[in-house]
Amino acid sequence: MDTRRKVILGGALLDLAERDSNAAAMLDRLVRNLPRAQDQKAFVDWDAPSASPSPTSPDASS
Numbered sequence: 001m002d003t004r005r006k007v008i009l010g011g012a013l014l015d016l017a018e019r020d021s022n023a024a025a026m027l028d029r030l031v032r033n034l035p036r037a038q039d040q041k042a043f044v045d046w047d048a049p050s051a052s053p054s055p056t057s058p059d060a061s062s
Contacts, residue, residue: 014049021051 017024027048034040 017051018049019051024049024051 013023013027017027031043031046031048034043
């Protein structure tokens with residue numbers, strides 16, 4: 001059950017990171033600060049999701 005919860009929460013965080021820049025930044029910090037080398041290796045070529053600017057966002061007109 002613990003593994004299932006971790007997978008579900010991980011998926012939810014990835015989904016949120018695509019929509020929310022704060023969640024995307026948190027995900028980036030989590031990956032950059034993984035303490036175990038074996039865990040870091042899993043993310044070497046990984047493209048983390050980044051929040052897409054919303055149409056009403058001031059950044060969207062740039």
